[in-house]
Every structure is written in structure tokens, then in C-alpha cells.
């Protein structure tokens with residue numbers, strides 16, 4: 001049932017567009033109708049004349065802004081009831097902007113109300129222009145706060161520290177990761193360079209019962225073959241020239257925790273056999289030792305290479321592959337994630353802006369377009385470099401596509417890796433444009449591009465371009 005003291009006044013002509021809701025808390029019927037008259041054109045207005053009806057209206061209408069007369073019954077001459085209501089409102093609905101309305105000389109209570117969390121104050125007598133201005137400002141503030149919250153939510157749709165994601169593809173990976181983390185299964189993370197494989201490996205560790213124990217990482221591609229064995233397995237004193245003392249390897253130093261073998265696809269064949277033995281027996285044979293040492297580690301591996309191809313080429317042991325891939329997380333490239341590029345770029349701009357003492361930067365429209373359409377071959381790592389550069393180079397508060405060294409259509413304007421990359425980026429862009437202009441009709445697009453339909457299918461596969469209208473793959 002409608003509360004008689006909290007009358008909703010909706011301007012029907014604007015119903016479809018008006019979503020701004022104002023609650024006027026005022027016990028004087030004359031002022032009530034004057035105030036309602038000020039706003040009824042643009043807003044949904046509810047009116048309440050005491051604390052109870054105001055709280056009922058707050059619950060029912062969820063107003064963004066409340067004007068609150070501090071002198072309410074049973075203390076119309078004082079401010080106790082008004083302050084009590086202010087406290088209630090801010091407790092029940094902290095995002096609501098409360099403008100306190102005080103008497104002409106009542107500066108003290110106005111200051112007190114602001115100190116308690118009111119967003120603004122307004123002094124009687126009523127002046128329609130000033131009141132409208134103050135109320136509109138409060139609505140704008142509420143809107144900005146809501147937008148900020150939405151952005152923050154978008155900015156990190158995952159509960160995993162450090163991982164910014166909003167795309168269904170990446171959120172799916174994060175959900176799987178959260179399920180896998182508490183177990184001890186050996187996990188293989190695959191994906192292009194810079195997609196966040198190491199970040200996910202750390203998250204697997206941080207979300208596991210091993211979190212308090214060491215996380216030891218080794219990059220199998222970065223260490224010369226002759227040193228990799230002793231780095232991994234350790235060695236005994238005198239095992240080789242220069243081994244003046246025994247030393248633990250990475251596997252032993254991860255005891256109790258997680259061992260992260262990055263670029264496992266680059267591990268030499270001879271070592272693959274020794275690693276397989278370790279995974280089967282969970283005992284480490286230090287170089288030069290005959291006494292195996294038991295080690296308890298969870299193993300996570302990563303590679304940017306296609307392991308099945310490596311197996312076919314005879315460069316990777318199939319039995320080791322099955323051992324390390326009890327679960328596989330296939331991390332999509334940034335260009336395959338719907339909407340992630342912009343969300344990650346926004347988040348990077350915020351963090352790097354703070355780090356480089358250039359807060360409050362935002363992307364100009366051409367930068368937003370460029371970020372969304374560029375193919376990001378180096379994935380998030382490339383994005384970090386570009387956003388860092390742009391943070392330093394931006395002239396004003398707006399970061400442009402040029403600051404990112406991208407053109408508005410997402411092609412690179414400088415620092416291309418090589419001619420092949422430039423050609424591929426241009427080719428991908430031309431295909432996307434042709435598809436869009438033909439409403440994703442493959443036959444028409446292939447004619448426009450002067451190629452056959454099968455060639456167009458091959459190219460859309462190669463560049464992972466979605467061939468439906470809903471997802472353009474850009």
C-alpha cells in the first residue's frame with residue numbers, strides 16, 4: 001500500500017527516460033508542494049514528512065538523492081530527528097546523496113551534517129534555481145560514483161588477485177582455476193606469449209593449501225642445457241668442476257609448495273626423461289648423488305608452444321605430456337577475449353598512472369577504438385609497454401591513439417616487429433572491414449576482397465576472426 005506521506009509524483013510524459021529519483025523530506029506542506037513543483041518535470045519525486053515515512057520511501061523508491069529538512073517532528077524546532085534520519089539513511093543506503101536543508105542562520109548544523117556524511121547543504125528560504133542546481137549536482141555525483149563502481153567491477157570480474165578480466169572466455173578460465181587450485185593435480189597452462197600464464201600459475205599456488213610455502217619458478221628456455229639439470233635437480237659437492245659445495249635445485253627448494261616449469265616445451269629430451277622419473281617417483285636425484293631425496297611439490301607447467309606438434313616432431317615425450325597435463329588451461333589471446341583489451345588497458349592506465357605520478361588520465365575516443373581493434377600479438381605484456389609509453393607521452397589528461405603508437409583503426413604506427421607482422425595486421429584489418437561492410441556475408445566479402453570463399457575461410461581461421469555479426473573478433 002502507498003504511504004500517504006510519501007507520494008510518488010511521476011511525470012508520465014518522461015516515464016520512459018526518467019530514472020532519477022528524488023526523495024523530499026519536509027514537514028511543511030507548503031514547502032513540500034513548492035519543492036515538488038521545482039522538480040516534477042525532470043524527476044521521479046517522492047515526498048515524506050517524518051522519519052518513518054521517509055525510511056519507508058527510501059526502501060521503496062531507492063532514491064539517488066534525498067533533500068532532508070533537519071527540523072522534523074517531534075522536534076520541528078531542533079535538529080535531533082533530522083540527524084537521526086540522516087544517520088539511518090547513510091547506514092541503510094550509503095550511496096544515496098543527502099542534501100540537508102537548514103534554516104537561514106543554521107551554519108553549525110549544516111557543517112555537522114556534512115561531517116556526518118551528507119553530501120551538501122541548502123539554506124532556506126527556498127530559491128528554485130539554487131535548489132535545482134544543488135540537487136542536479138548531487139545526481140551527477142551519484143551517477144559518477146555508480147559509473148566508477150561499474151568500471152571497477154568490470155575492471156576485475158575475477159576474484160583472482162592481479163588478473164583483470166571481463167570476457168566470458170577468461171572468466172571461464174578463472175572459474176576452472178579456482179576449482180583446480182585446491183587440488184594437487186599437475187596442470188599445464190598453454191597460450192601465446194604474454195597472455196598471463198605465469199600469473200595464472202601463481203594464482204594456482206596462492207589459492208591452494210600450499211600458499212604459505214615456496215613458489216619456485218624456472219624458465220626451461222632461458223637456461224643453457226648443460227646448466228638446466230643442476231638448476232632443477234641440484235648437485236653434490238664434487239659432482240663437476242666448480243661444484244665446491246652441495247646445492248639444492250629448484251625442485252627441492254619448492255618443497256611443500258609449487259614448482260613452476262615455464263616453457264616446458266623447450267626442455268631438452270634428456271632432461272625430459274629425468275623429469276618424468278621425478279614426477280612418477282617424487283624423488284630428486286641431485287647431480288653426482290646416489291641418494292634420492294623425497295620432495296613434495298605440486299607441479300605447474302606452461303608453454304607457448306603447441307605440445308602436440310612437438311610430440312609429432314619427436315621433440316617432446318608423449319608420456320611426459322600426459323603426466324604434466326592432468327588438467328590443461330588453454331589461455332586465449334587478448335584478441336580472442338571479447339572486450340578484455342579495453343578493460344585491461346583501463347586498469348593498466350590506472351595503475352601505471354599512479355606509479356608514474358600521472359593520475360586521472362583517461363583514453364580519448366580514438367585510443368578506445370584503437371585498443372579494441374588492434375590485434376595485440378604480444379598480448380598483455382605488449383599492452384603494458386604501450387600503456388606505459390602513453391602514460392609518459394600524453395600531453396593532457398587524455399591518452400590518444402598516437403600516444404599508444406596505434407592508429408585509430410588499430411594498426412601500429414611505429415615500432416613494428418617486422419614486415420610480416422605489419423602485413424598480417426593490415427590483412428586482418430581489411431578482412432574485418434570487408435566482413436562488416438557486407439554484413440558478414442562471406443560470399444560478398446570474398447568478392448570485395450578479390451579472393452575466393454575458401455581463401456577467406458582460411459584467413460578468418462588463421463586470424464581467428466569471428467564470422468558472425470555478434471562477435472567480430474576484433
Ligand SMILES: Nc1ncnc2c1ncn2[C@@H]1O[C@H](COP(=O)(O)OP(=O)(O)OP(=O)(O)O)[C@@H](O)[C@H]1O
Nearest residue numbers: 162163164192193194195196197198199304380381
Ligand atoms: N589478465 C591480466 N590482468 C592483468 N595483468 C595481466 C593479465 N594477464 C597478464 N598480465 C600481466 O602481463 C604480463 C605478462 O604476463 P605473464 O608473464 O604471466 O605472461 P606469460 O603468458 O607467462 O608470458 P610468457 O609466455 O612470455 O612467459 C605480466 O606483467 C602480468 O602481470
